[in-house]
Amino acid sequence: MKVGVVGTGYVGLVVGACLAETGNDVTCVDVDQKKIDGLKKNILPIFEPGLQDIVERTQREGRLVFSTDIVKAVVDTQVVFIAVGTPPDEDGSADLGHVLAVAEQIGKHANTEIVVVTKSTVPVGTAHKVWNAIDKHAKVPFHVCSNPEFLKEGAAVDDFLKPDRVVIGTSTVFSRQVMGELYAPFVRTGKPIIYMDIASAELTKYAANAMLATRISFMNEIANFCERVGADVDLVRKGIGSDARIGPSFLFPGPGYGGSCFPKDVQALLRTADQIGIPLHLVAAAEQANNRQKQILFQKVSAALGGNVSGARVALWGLAFKPNTDDMREAPALTLIDQLLDAGATVAAHDPAAAEEARRRLGDKVTLVDNMYEALTGADALVVVTDWNAYRNPDFARLKQALKRAIIVDGRNLYNGARLRESGFIYDCIGRSREAERVRQ
Numbered sequence: 138m139k140v141g142v143v144g145t146g147y148v149g150l151v152v153g154a155c156l157a158e159t160g161n162d163v164t165c166v167d168v169d170q171k172k173i174d175g176l177k178k179n180i181l182p183i184f185e186p187g188l189q190d191i192v193e194r195t196q197r198e199g200r201l202v203f204s205t206d207i208v209k210a211v212v213d214t215q216v217v218f219i220a221v222g223t224p225p226d227e228d229g230s231a232d233l234g235h236v237l238a239v240a241e242q243i244g245k246h247a248n249t250e251i252v253v254v255t256k257s258t259v260p261v262g263t264a265h266k267v268w269n270a271i272d273k274h275a276k277v278p279f280h281v282c283s284n285p286e287f288l289k290e291g292a293a294v295d296d297f298l299k300p301d302r303v304v305i306g307t308s309t310v311f312s313r314q315v316m317g318e319l320y321a322p323f324v325r326t327g328k329p330i331i332y333m334d335i336a337s338a339e340l341t342k343y344a345a346n347a348m349l350a351t352r353i354s355f356m357n358e359i360a361n362f363c364e365r366v367g368a369d370v371d372l373v374r375k376g377i378g379s380d381a382r383i384g385p386s387f388l389f390p391g392p393g394y395g396g397s398c399f400p401k402d403v404q405a406l407l408r409t410a411d412q413i414g415i416p417l418h419l420v421a422a423a424e425q426a427n428n429r430q431k432q433i434l435f436q437k438v439s440a441a442l443g444g445n446v447s448g449a450r451v452a453l454w455g456l457a458f459k460p461n462t463d464d465m466r467e468a469p470a471l472t473l474i475d476q477l478l479d480a481g482a483t484v485a486a487h488d489p490a491a492a493e494e495a496r497r498r499l500g501d502k503v504t505l506v507d508n509m510y511e512a513l514t515g516a517d518a519l520v521v522v523t524d525w526n527a528y529r530n531p532d533f534a535r536l537k538q539a540l541k542r543a544i545i546v547d548g549r550n551l552y553n554g555a556r557l558r559e560s561g562f563i564y565d566c567i568g569r570s571r572e573a574e575r576v577r578q
């Protein structure tokens with residue numbers, strides 16, 4: 138099938154590359170000339186495990202083409218995906234400017250019956266707007282579909298090639314058939330394609346993210362509760378996660394959720410809820426809890442430093458909002474860095490993949506180092522912000538030697554607190570009281 142993908146970011150690039158991998162002829166388009174120039178030379182703008190190989194191979198074999206010209210993604214094309222960003226507007230609602238601009242272009246240039254698929258996360262009702270934008274210019278029959286994307290950054294290729302499910306919102310038999318064919322190679326193990334009406338598909342994406350965000354905020358609040366009552370959130374997590382109705386995933390406490398999706402999608406859903414007059418109290422509470430949780434690392438490091446952060450040097454391990462990605466959008470590390478700098482501290486940071494992105498965002502406000510131990514030299518405290526594998530089992534002797542003061546704030550509960558305290562560290566983490574840690578040891 139000839140496929141177009143408009144918007145070559147985290148989602149568009151993964152979608153385009155994976156569809157090329159299964160034999161389709163894919164043209165990925167972006168307005169960012171530098172990004173497209175790089176991609177033509179196999180220089181990927183993002184870090185995503187497994188993606189480099191697929192892009193190189195499919196490009197070499199001629200099935201994946203990059204361009205800045207949208208016409209190439211639309212002319213003679215059977216399916217075109219809109220995968221551009223939907224950033225939050227000033228009031229938190231999703232800004233549909235890019236999506237609708239692309240829809241108009243598709244209307245102008247389509248020259249054969251075409252299925253237009255909204256891959257970007259968009260509020261309920263957007264498909265009508267997309268339809269109208271295309272219809273203003275269309276000279277050929279077209280179909281609008283909603284096909285929300287559930288990939289997780291850091292595991293995006295795997296998630297796309299082996300999805301838990303594919304959700305397709307359609308209103309015509311033609312588009313249902315075309316989308317079914319396109320996705321057939323990815324659901325051979327029996328994972329479902331769930332067909333539904335377009336509004337339900339659009340809402341499914343927001344409901345999924347709101348549910349996951351709520352789960353994280355719930356566990357973060359339980360973790361804070363644990364600290365006060367002498368309990369250990371890791372044990373509580375195991376205790377509740379083994380209940381089949383609850384399940385073990387997404388129960389790890391931490392410094393609050395970040396990334397390009399949960400914060401903005403939760404906000405956009407709340408905005409839609411306001412507009413239609415159906416309050417979503419739980420989702421609003423999840424967002425508030427997350428805003429509070431994002432302060433927690435600063436509070437903990439400040440407490441460990443005796444309440445005086447001014448003049449301190451703080452080492453950070455991890456800048457990306459989660460491991461295996463270089464994405465720093467809404468990352469808890471950014472909140473912490475702002476607070477530390479405002480309080481008069483200096484920051485040295487390490488991240489296995491996000492250093493370049495950090496340089497772009499932060500300039501010389503923080504010292505970025507290539508070796509994780511280098512960040513510790515002369516630092517008064519270490520804060521572990523992202524749970525990259527490389528941080529799980531460090532050389533604590535080396536760590537103690539490099540740090541000026543042996544303080545660790547473990548934002549991901551990676552270490553054994555009781556043992557670290559025994560060997561002279563001041564140690565704090567999320568939701569594990571000292572008493573509980575001593576008993577566990």
Ligand SMILES: NC(=O)c1ccc[n+]([C@@H]2O[C@H](COP(=O)([O-])OP(=O)(O)OC[C@H]3O[C@@H](n4cnc5c(N)ncnc54)[C@H](O)[C@@H]3O)[C@@H](O)[C@H]2O)c1
Nearest residue numbers: 144145146147148167168169220221222223235257258286
């Ligand atoms: N990142 C994720 O994990 C994820 C997961 C599921 C869904 N989504 C959703 O997918 C959408 C895209 O997210 P992303 O993370 O890939 O964003 P991104 O910012 O990484 O990529 C968007 C790309 O679209 C390009 N673009 C903007 N306007 C354009 C135009 N008119 N024509 C061509 N290209 C244009 C930008 O230059 C950019 O490269 C969003 O709606 C997001 O909510 C993201």
